Amino acid sequence: MSGIKNIKFEDYELKCDELTEGCKFCILGEKLVLFITGICNRQCYYCPLSENRKNRDVIYANERKISTINEAIEEAEICGSKGVGITGGNPILKIDRTCKYLKALKEHFGKDFHAHLYTTLEIEEKHLKKLKEAGLDEIRLHPRMENLKDNGINNDVNKKELELNKLVEKLKLCKQYIKKVGVEIPAIPTMDDEILLLVKKINEIPVDFINLNELEYSETNYEELLKRGFSEKNDYSSRINGSQETALNVINNAKKDLNNNLSLKSNVNLKMHYCPSTLKDSVQMKNRLINRAKNVAKEYEIITDEGLIIKGIVKYAEGELNQNTSNVKDRVEKNDFIQLLEYNELKSGIDYEVNLSKSEIYLNPILLEEIVDYLKETGFVPEKEFSAYISEYYPTVDKLEIQRTPLITKKPKLNLKNRKKNI
Numbered sequence: 001m002s003g004i005k006n007i008k009f010e011d012y013e014l015k016c017d018e019l020t021e022g023c024k025f026c027i028l029g030e031k032l033v034l035f036i037t038g039i040c041n042r043q044c045y046y047c048p049l050s051e052n053r054k055n056r057d058v059i060y061a062n063e064r065k066i067s068t069i070n071e072a073i074e075e076a077e078i079c080g081s082k083g084v085g086i087t088g089g090n091p092i093l094k095i096d097r098t099c100k101y102l103k104a105l106k107e108h109f110g111k112d113f114h115a116h117l118y119t120t121l122e123i124e125e126k127h128l129k130k131l132k133e134a135g136l137d138e139i140r141l142h143p144r145m146e147n148l149k150d151n152g153i154n155n156d157v158n159k160k161e162l163e164l165n166k167l168v169e170k171l172k173l174c175k176q177y178i179k180k181v182g183v184e185i186p187a188i189p190t191m192d193d194e195i196l197l198l199v200k201k202i203n204e205i206p207v208d209f210i211n212l213n214e215l216e217y218s219e220t221n222y223e224e225l226l227k228r229g230f231s232e233k234n235d236y237s238s239r240i241n242g243s244q245e246t247a248l249n250v251i252n253n254a255k256k257d258l259n260n261n262l263s264l265k266s267n268v269n270l271k272m273h274y275c276p277s278t279l280k281d282s283v284q285m286k287n288r289l290i291n292r293a294k295n296v297a298k299e300y301e302i303i304t305d306e307g308l309i310i311k312g313i314v315k316y317a318e319g320e321l322n323q324n325t326s327n328v329k330d331r332v333e334k335n336d337f338i339q340l341l342e343y344n345e346l347k348s349g350i351d352y353e354v355n356l357s358k359s360e361i362y363l364n365p366i367l368l369e370e371i372v373d374y375l376k377e378t379g380f381v382p383e384k385e386f387s388a389y390i391s392e393y394y395p396t397v398d399k400l401e402i403q404r405t406p407l408i409t410k411k412p413k414l415n416l417k418n419r420k421k422n423i
């Protein structure tokens, strides 16, 4: 085996072997993350699930809370997904639901729609039969890291042996049913030796890959990580100190040992991957947002390089555009701002949109800035007072607004109608 390769992937350089199909879709943001349940029978101290998901029987397709298969399909379509990663919680605790969603996605998008699933060593033959039948392409097992930790106590040796043996047994079982089989674990600092041992152990059986994820803190695991002596790598990310070093150390040493020790049985197909948390934050998430934004942005909106959407908003007092429903059309048509857009031949139905219930007009943010500049320069004043601002928001279902930049702060004083001809 050679040393760790630097894989240039879009704008990100990865230190690992060749990527699995599941990883490729993930990095390109083309993976639908299907969180099938928050229920889990383990209590890993490093579990990063948020309060609204942990141990709750909820379903999310990417960041969208859903309750039907159709919503999952819709989300995959909107995001241009080419595959699905089924996660939780523990998906096998809701095996029938998992298989129903998986089967429906495969039927809708075709057999090339790649599907992988994360689960624990509680997986049994009955689950695998159902998953195979539903079309699962790849499975990733997660052993109990606490059982692998060697604290120098006799009992630990037994626990470790048992857990490793169980892992090997379950991987072999998975291999009988699922095409690609791997292990996915957090790279826990101080566990270099234990993880290296695990790599050597699974290298003796036909397993396809091991993914080492950089350990991250979240609002729910922070206290537990702190208690165990872990600390943040810096104050601008959620990375844990030493995790990256552990992952790279394990991969390098495993490759060295396998190259040097010819007596060691070697599975030359075992791929080792390190997945840094920045990859999730800055590449996967960004690509997924961009893919979603491309499908949901209106023609007058702009998509940023980060996958956010920007639009211009003109806001009137509540009810201004619809307070008297009998003459809404009249009211809208006579609206100064809409007349201004019409005068500039922008009233084509795609260059702006009127939201009657909110008394808002949405349009291209650059155009709005130009109009506002024009109003300021000329002293040109619409009849009705309005505010104008640029809104930047996530292309998610809740359209979470992250920034609002006001363009007009004072009420203008001149009259639009008198100056309209001069536009």
Ligand code: SF4
Binding pocket: 040, 041, 042, 043, 044, 046, 047, 048, 049, 088, 089, 090, 120, 142
């Ligand atoms: S198995 Fe996964 S979901 Fe369950 S507690 Fe551990 S990290 Fe959390």
